[in-house]
Amino acid sequence: MKTQALVSTAALPVASVTLPEAVKDFIRAEKSENTRKAYRSDNEILALWCSLRGYRAYPLGSGQLAEFLASQAATGVKAMTCVRRVAAIRHAHRALELPDPFDQAARSTLAGIRNKLGVSVDPHAPLLAADLLKIILAIPFDGGEK
Numbered sequence: 098m099k100t101q102a103l104v105s106t107a108a109l110p111v112a113s114v115t116l117p118e119a120v121k122d123f124i125r126a127e128k129s130e131n132t133r134k135a136y137r138s139d140n141e142i143l144a145l146w147c148s149l150r151g152y153r154a155y156p157l158g159s160g161q162l163a164e165f166l167a168s169q170a171a172t173g174v175k176a177m178t179c180v181r182r183v184a185a186i187r188h189a190h191r192a193l194e195l196p197d198p199f200d201q202a203a204r205s206t207l208a209g210i211r212n213k214l215g216v217s218v219d220p221h222a223p224l225l226a227a228d229l230l231k232i233i234l235a236i237p238f239d240g241g242e243k
Contacts, residue, residue, distance in 0.1 A: 128188075139185035156190060157198035163206040176214040183207060 116124075128136065140154070146165055147154040157165075166179050174182075187199055 136185035136188055139182040140189050143186055155193055156195040159200060160202050162198040163202035166206045170210045176211045179207060179210050
C-alpha cells in the first residue's frame with residue numbers, strides 16, 4: 098500500500114534522507130520506540146480515514162485535521178488520544194517538510210474535544226512555605242545516628 102510506505106517514512110523521518118548512520122540513529126532516538134509505534138498507528142488511522150473520504154493525508158488540506166479530530170471524538174476516541182494523534186500528524190508533516198496542518202479550526206476543535214470529554218487543566222493549589230514547614234516538622238528525626 099502506497100500510504101504505508103509514506104506512514105513508515107513519517108514515523109521514522111530519516112528513512113529517505115542521506116545522512117551518516119550515527120546521525121540517523123540519534124534522530125530516531127528522538128522518540129521512544131513506543132512513541133514511534135503510536136505515531137505510526139495514528140498516521141495509519143489518518144491515512145485510512147482520508148482514503149475513505151477521498152482526501153490526501155499528506156498534506157492535509159485546510160480544516161481536514163479539525164474534521165478528522167471531530168470524527169475521532171464522535172466514535173469514542175479519548176481526548177488525550179486525539180492530542181497524541183495531533184502530535185503524530187504534525188510530526189509526520191514536519192518530517193515530510195509539509196505545512197503544519199494544525200490551523201485555528203484544528204486548535205479550536207481539539208480544545209472543544211478536551212472540554213467536552215472532560216479533559217481540562219486541573220490547577221492545584223501551590224505548596225506554600227508554611228505547609229512545607231508543617232510537612233518537614235512532621236518527619237520523625239532520630240538524630241541522624243544509624
